[in-house]
Amino acid sequence: MNTKTLFGLLLMGVLLLVASSSLYIINETERAVMLRFGAIEKDDLKPGLGFKIPFVNNVRRFDGRVLTLDSPPERIFTIEKKALMVDSFAKWRITDVGVYYQATSGEERTAVRLLSQRVNEGLRNQFGGRSLQEVVSGERDELMADLTRSLTEITKKEIGVELVDVRVKKIDLPDDVSGSVYDRMTSEREKEARDYRAKGREQAEVIRADADRQKAVLEAEAYRESELIRGDGDAEAAAIYADAYSRDPEFYSFVRSLNAYKNSFKGREDMLLVDPKSDFFRYLNDSKGKSDK
Known part of the structure; x- marks a missing residue:
């Protein structure tokens, strides 16, 4: 070469x-x-x-894609000075790359740190002006939307990034206060349970008394109706018997004697001292019931 x-x-x-x-x-x-x-x-x-x-x-x-900022849980106070552990995350992306480079020197870790500070400050401001009920209720979506809008205006100017969304993953009570809160909640629930049981027993007594009253009324009406039916039956039976006996007095006398025999000799130990020629044995002495007298 x-x-x-x-x-x-x-x-x-x-x-x-x-x-x-x-x-x-x-x-x-x-x-x-x-x-x-x-x-x-x-x-x-x-x-x-x-x-x-x-x-x-x-x-x-x-x-340049949408990135995720997953912040660690932070201790935040509500307007009633109640402490909460708030676990949140944010979605962000670069909108002004020149401002982003000047603010972070092109280091994503620096951008994450600055965004985390802004999100944490925004959450403290939002939670600090609301009650616990408002924070955990359906107003949370409105709260997050307001927070996203307000933070985006700041981060675009300072860091050159846009906050697409800010969300709360979980809200817990701190460990140092959760025990007392749970105990208070338990005592309140037990009190409510006692109230419900007392009201239930009161209603049960009312229902039981009403049922007993209805039972007594039904039994009285049933007894009255049964007595009326029995009386009508007895009257009708007496009328039938009277009509039958009036047609054949001798047959009536015979049936009555048979019933007397039946009732007198139910047991083996029964003993009667009666004159054989008395009227009691008239049908035993003569099938036609003729007396010897």
Whole structure:
């Protein structure tokens, strides 16, 4: 290999190095700035292929997608000075890459720290002006929407990022107060339970007394109706018997004697001392009931 060829190869390598240092590519999901010796030359570079001065300009790329800020739980007080442990998260993205680079020097950890401070301060302001009932009720969505709007105006100016959404994952009582709160809640529930039981017993007594009254009324009406039916039956039976006996007095006398025999000799130990010729044995002595007298 002669000197001329070697020189040509070296020149080609230098040109390739310069060309590669002069080109850059920005993806659709990225935001970028062009720096010249550390100062911003161009901000918000468009996606695609671009050119820069090699060894003078430098391109810094940042994630332009929606990112998540997951903050640790913070102790926050409500307007009644009640402490709560609030666990929240936020969704954010870069909107002004120039302001973002100046505020954070291009470090995402710095951006996360600044955003976390702003979100924590905003939550304290929002919770500090509301009661516990308002915080845990359906007004929480409105609270988060107000917080997102107010924080976005600040973070766009200071950090160059937009807060897409701020949400509370969980609200708990601190460990040092949860025990007393749970004990108070338990005592309140026990008091309510005693009240409900007392009201239930009172209603049960009312229902039982009414049922006993209805039972007595139904039994009295049933007894009265049964007595009326029995009286009507007895009257009808007496009328039938009277009609039957009036038609054949001798048959009536015979039936009455049979009933007397039946009732007199129920047990083996029964004993009667009666004159055999008395009227009591008239049908035993004569089937036609003729008396010897």
